Amino acid sequence: MNRNKLVAICLMMAISLSMIGYAYAAWTDLVTIKGTVAMGSLTLAWDDFEPPLATEWHVDPVTGSLVVGEYLDKDIAYAEAYWDLDSEVYDEHSDKYGYKSFWILVENAYPQLYVRTTYVLHNIGTIPVMVYGLEITGVKEDHTGAFVCDVIYDPALMGVFEDYNGNGVKDPEENVVINMEWVNGVFPYQLEPCTINKGEFDMDFKQEAQECHTYILHVRVLGVQWNKLYEVGP
Numbered sequence: 001m002n003r004n005k006l007v008a009i010c011l012m013m014a015i016s017l018s019m020i021g022y023a024y025a026a027w028t029d030l031v032t033i034k035g036t037v038a039m040g041s042l043t044l045a046w047d048d049f050e051p052p053l054a055t056e057w058h059v060d061p062v063t064g065s066l067v068v069g070e071y072l073d074k075d076i077a078y079a080e081a082y083w084d085l086d087s088e089v090y091d092e093h094s095d096k097y098g099y100k101s102f103w104i105l106v107e108n109a110y111p112q113l114y115v116r117t118t119y120v121l122h123n124i125g126t127i128p129v130m131v132y133g134l135e136i137t138g139v140k141e142d143h144t145g146a147f148v149c150d151v152i153y154d155p156a157l158m159g160v161f162e163d164y165n166g167n168g169v170k171d172p173e174e175n176v177v178i179n180m181e182w183v184n185g186v187f188p189y190q191l192e193p194c195t196i197n198k199g200e201f202d203m204d205f206k207q208e209a210q211e212c213h214t215y216i217l218h219v220r221v222l223g224v225q226w227n228k229l230y231e232v233g234p
Contacts, residue, residue, distance in 0.1 A: 043091040043125035044223040045098025047196055050120040052081035052102045052219075057114035057202070066114060066202070078107040079115045084218070089124075094194065096124035104138075104217040106203070115203045116183070121221060123191040128226035131197070132188040132233060136160065136180075138217035151215060153180060160203070160217070175208040178215070190226055 046052065056079055058071040070076060087100035106115055123129050136153035140162060150163040154170060160178040161170040170176070183200035191197055224232050 040127040041091050041093045041125040042127055042129060042223075042225055043089060043094075043096075043098070043123070044129045044131065044191070044221055045089050045100055045122055045124055046083065046102055046221070047120040047122035048083075048088075048097050048099060051083060052104075052117060052119045054079040054081035054104050054106070054115055054117045057116050059112065059114070066116075068116075070113070077109050077113050077115075078105075080105045081117055081119075091124045091126075093126045094124050096122070098122055098124050101218060101220045104203075104215075104219060106205075106215045106217075109205045109209060109213075109215065110211065111205055111207045111209065113205045115205075116200055117203070117219075118198065118200045119219075120196050120198050121191060122196045123193050126193050128193065129191050129223040130188050130226050130229045131191055131221060131223045132229060133222045134201075135220040135222055136217050138215060141214045141216065143212040143214075145214075148213065151177070151217065153217075159206075160215075175206075177206055177209040179204040179206060188229060191223075 055068060056070050056077055057066045057068055059065070060067045081102055081104045083099045084101040084103055085099075087102075088097060089100050090097050102119070104115070104117055109115075121131065133155060134153070138151045138160075140148040140151050142148055150166060151160050152163050152168065152170075153160045157170065157176055158180050159176040160180065161176045162174050163170070164174055165171065181202045181204065183202060184198075189197070222232075
């Protein structure tokens with residue numbers, strides 16, 4: 001008789017726990033929180049309102065300073081800067097346009113010719129950008145327009161060298177033909193959203209630059225998110 005009571009009590013306890021569990025499950029609810037995160041944009045470009053400009057300069061033999069135009073008002077060389085139309089970019093957050101790169105064409109250059117290039121950078125994105133340099137690559141052509149070799153700007157050399165073997169590194173037998181000098185816009189610097197920065201650099205053609213050749217250079221800006229500069233260099 002005691003055993004039957006014990007079994008009955010256990011059965012009642014199991015039924016009670018089952019009912020409690022069912023009640024717990026029936027009263028459980030799910031709360032959903034919905035949110036929206038709007039991401040910013042990082043878009044650094046050449047300003048589309050002020051195109052790049054390349055002009056010839058020379059060294060004044062008396063003062064040693066640079067003067068616009070060629071020496072004695074000669075018109076020998078030809079320099080031009082223009083946008084790379086294929087690099088046009090649009091930022092939908094700011095509703096602004098720009099260009100990611102531009103070209104510099106220098107024909108009939110000679111030693112001690114200076115070509116000054118002026119450009120305007122525009123942060124058309126919505127977050128600050130650290131501008132840490134320019135990338136300059138291009139080609140050298142002969143008087144017929146035939147390809148001769150690649151040309152590359154090396155920041156360590158502060159100059160453009162002729163890359164005849166195409167390995168991207170200056171070898172001892174390859175010449176630096178253009179010295180580069182930054183007139184303003186020391187790198188790196190921070191460019192805030194919707195702001196511009198005007199920069200200039202001089203190309204000084206050296207004795208090693210061969211006559212009757214044309215240099216076509218492609219210029220791109222190097223930028224990174226304002227707090228990520230350490231990831232791209234010292």
